[in-house]
Amino acid sequence: QVQIQQWGAGLLKPSETLSLTCGVSGGSFTNYYWTWIRQSPEKGLEWIGEIDQSGSTNYNSSLKSRVTISIDPSKNQFSLRLSSVTAADTAIYYCATRVVGDYGFDYWGRGTLVTVSS
Amino acid sequence: QSVLTQPPSASGTPGQRVTISCSGSSSNVGTNYVYWYQQLPGTAPKLFIFSNNRRPSGVPDRFSGSKSGTSASLAISGLRSEDEADYHCAAWDDSLSGWVFGGGTKLTVL
Numbered sequence: 001q002v003q004i005q006q007w008g009a010g011l012l013k014p015s016e017t018l019s020l021t022c023g024v025s026g027g028s029f030t031n032y033y034w035t036w037i038r039q040s041p042e043k044g045l046e047w048i049g050e051i052d053q054s055g056s057t058n059y060n061s062s063l064k065s066r067v068t069i070s071i072d073p074s075k076n077q078f079s080l081r082l083s084s085v086t087a088a089d090t091a092i093y094y095c096a097t098r099v100v101g102d103y104g105f106d107y108w109g110r111g112t113l114v115t116v117s118s
Numbered sequence: 119q120s121v122l123t124q125p126p127s128a129s130g131t132p133g134q135r136v137t138i139s140c141s142g143s144s145s146n147v148g149t150n151y152v153y154w155y156q157q158l159p160g161t162a163p164k165l166f167i168f169s170n171n172r173r174p175s176g177v178p179d180r181f182s183g184s185k186s187g188t189s190a191s192l193a194i195s196g197l198r199s200e201d202e203a204d205y206h207c208a209a210w211d212d213s214l215s216g217w218v219f220g221g222g223t224k225l226t227v228l
Contacts (some may be wrong), residue, residue: 037217043153045119045163045206047217060216094162104153104168104208112163 002027004007006095006109008080012116018082021030022095022109025076029053031100032072034078039111048093050076085116119150121218122207129226135195138223140207142188146218150210152182157204157222166205167192190208194225202227 008020009017032043034048049059051069059067063082071078082089093112123141140152155163165174167183170190171192179227190209194201195196207220208209 025145033152034203038214043210044221045219058215061214102151102169104165104174105155105163106174108162108164 002097004095004097004105004107004109006112007018007094008112008114010113010115012085012114014086014089014116014118016116017082018085018089018093018114019079020093020095020112020114021079022049023077023079024097029073029076029097031099034069035096035098035099036069036080036092036103037096037105038089039094040114043091046091048080048082050098073076085114090114090116120221121211121214121219122209124205124207124220124223126221127224127226129228130194131228132197132199133196135193136197136225137194138192138205138207138225140192142190142218142221144188145213146209147185147186147190148188149212152183152185153208154181154192155206155208157206157216162193163206167184180208189212197227199227201225 003006003026028071033050036048037049044057051071052055068085095109097107154167156166157163171183180195204222206222211218223224
């Protein structure tokens with residue numbers, strides 16, 4: 001059974017950098033995309049970006065200048081960094097995986113509430 | 119403002135059939151597969167429909183998806199109290215080169 005754990009700081013000040021990590025266990029992880037999605041009352045679900053096993057990334061164009069997603073295949077972990085955060089970045093951040101192909105986001109982390117406040 | 123448009127709410131009584139719509143454009147729903155996620159309060163979304171109309175293992179066959187042109191629908195037959203949740207549609211958008219979501223529909227079982 002695939003399990004995803006996520007961790008990282010939940011309270012940030014404006015201009016700081018958000019940093020979250022997800023660890024995945026219990027499955028074969030070839031041919032997966034490793035994804036970050038956030039959810040806020042204002043915007044609903046918002047795709048942030050994703051990375052594949054080779055390290056190739058694809059980012060939401062609206063966040064691209066501030067986002068970095070990285071992967072450590074040896075640890076089955078992938079990470080999100082979002083720089084220069086503002087109150088508008090306050091949201092629940094989820095990591096998720098999807099198999100290459102048309103199968104959707106099949107495994108999700110439990111989510112991390114990140115609050116940006118001075 | 120979400121790229122895909124869903125009604126904010128829907129409701130039905132136990133046993134009824136309800137449908138939730140998801141409207142997009144030629145660059146997303148009109149061209150690519152639609153996915154539906156169920157989100158229970160305080161939990162992460164869960165994949166319920168993929169590739170327009172396919173159900174992952176464990177999803178009841180009371181749930182079905184369909185697509186026509188730039189619109190898609192999620193139908194729930196034999197409504198049950200445990201179906202009360204938020205439902206989100208999603209699709210890949212070729213113009214944005216990214217995944218887009220609807221704003222979510224809160225389903226209430228009366």
